[in-house]
Amino acid sequence: MAEAFLVAKDLHKSFNDHKAVNGVSFTIGKNEIFGLLGPNGAGKTTTIRMLSTVLEPDVGEVTISGFSTRQQPDKVRSIIGVCPQELALYEELTALDNLTFFGRLVGLNSRETRAQSMANLALMELEQRAKGKVSKFSGGMKRRVNLAIALMGHPKLLFLDEPTVGIDPQSRNKIFETIQGLRTNGMTVLYTTHYMEEADRLCDRVAIMDGGKIVAIDTPRALKAKLGDPDKTTLEDVFLKLTGRSLRD
Amino acid sequence: MKQLRNIWLLMGKDLKIFTADRAALFFSILFPFLFVTLFNFVMTGVGSEDSRLQLNLATREPPTGISYQIIAALETVDESALKPGEPQIVWLKDYEQAKKDVEDRKLTGFIAFPENFSEAVLMGYGTELEVIYNPSNPQATAALEGMAQGIASGVGTQQVVNNTVIGLLVEKELYQPGTAGDLAQSIRAMLTGQAGNAPESSRISFTTEKVGEVEAINPANFVIPGYLVMFVFMTASFAAQQITKERLNHTLERLLSGSASRSAILGGVYASTAVKGVIQIAIFWGIGILVFKMDLGIAPAAVFIISLLMMLMASAFGVMLSTFVKTERSASSIGVLASLIMAPLGGCWWPLFITPKWMQSIAKITPHAWANTGFNKLLIFGADFNAVIPEMLALIAFAVVFGAIAILKFRTDAD
């Protein structure tokens, strides 16, 4: 693994008496695509919210590119981009207005904002609909806007919380290609998904979480190899073996 | 510095959404405008009996409907008792005939309640008043539309009250759901019981009151400031929906992981609310001075300062409310309810100085009362700047308290 870009140490977070995250530690290397997998309620989103300075951990430390999320949240915020699990958009505004607003918010001037907005919309093949109201968009288009916003300001580290949920294969492939392209350009990515074949195809390493803890962490191939022939087993087999078959939540 | 920039950006975004939202625009800018325009139109008849405005109402409901009560309350029974300038309200019993009369130009126009009016009001869904007019008389048209809006918004707010009342009735086992006829009865009883005075008081009329030694006054001098206070406060209390909306939209999370601090987010909501308030103030005083020939007294600066302080206080109230409510629905109904209780209590609908002493004392708990008293002193009693300093300080105190509560509450919220 390349030099560590993100270091999470012993993270804990409880809501009321419920331990959502219970002692999570991992590192993400520079320019790595890191998958965070786990059943519903495993604590993936809560972990991401702590890493992205939205929530403060009860216990534990996070450093990103050497900056502590507790002591230097502003430094951290200036190098990360977040694509939340839920669509986080202003539906009353146009796609371009959304990108412009968040672009300005991360500190870009108006010229940079304009250039990046158009570039990101083009990347998501939405340039034709730039001036369309988001409320009129299809689910897949909204997902793509959601991701395009996260790219404003060229973050060094991108958090993608289930960016492909509920969309057609075309939109999903578009998002895949984009993520791979971004990595080629030097971005580091933390990716969560419930689609195991996605994680297998995209991620350099994955961590599997369950009940607020990490139960396994390695390359997809190494994890599969522990079960049997890595070319015949799937990541889904590994996932079910590790997290059991009972329903969550 | 950076957070100031963020406040600026958030404000711009809110205002952009505001201008894209036609309902919000209508309610906070156009509706007050219509309101004062109607008032102007009604007042232009002052002195000349033959120019009395006639407003016609009709309903398509059967006689058990609520609209019957509304029209009965509004109808002018004794024309000779009308004061100069007060419109004569006529009940047209035959809808089809009335419609034909408008076509034949025997009638300038009328407002009709739809067949499902009572049902719509009681069940809480929307309905539309019909405004039927002959476009040959633009002035009457404007007045009719203004009045239709007035009734419609009155019903809208009444729905909020109705829902609350139904809740109370069910809770106290006074009302068993399922008996629609009795329901209307109980609600009406409860509403009139609570309001104290009969539906007569909801009638749109503007009268001049002579109190003590005061000369006959231009009614605009208390009507305009009163409605200004009410509308600014009501619009500001809609700001309560803003943060709730960001939370439900999940954009709050995005703002926080971007670079906006919690105080910048509050600041943005505050700033955009304040800008809306300034627009309203400009419209009200603009119309007041240009159309109603209002005289701002000997201390016009004090009038503007009280307007601005009132706007700052109302915005702080809206932001404070936003940190307490969790759903958009509760945000809007609490905001409307609070505004509608405080407006009459605080002297927005009639001047406080004509109310009994005990009411004037109770009124002091509302910021409205301080603003209205300040305006009354300046515009009616000819007071100077120094005389309204207590009112200014009171408004500042309200603003500081509301603001402080908002900041404390928003800071300590985990999510």
Ligand SMILES: Nc1ncnc2c1ncn2[C@@H]1O[C@H](COP(=O)(O)OP(=O)(O)OP(=O)(O)O)[C@@H](O)[C@H]1O
């Ligand atoms: N704000 C909150 N208040 C209370 N409980 C919460 C909150 N956020 C998360 N939880 C709880 O914490 C646990 C972990 O939730 P989290 O959203 O992190 O799971 P997840 O792995 O992202 O699940 P999913 O795959 O369904 O998105 C769940 O039991 C959830 O109910």
Ligand SMILES: [Mg+2]
């Ligand atoms: Mg999640």
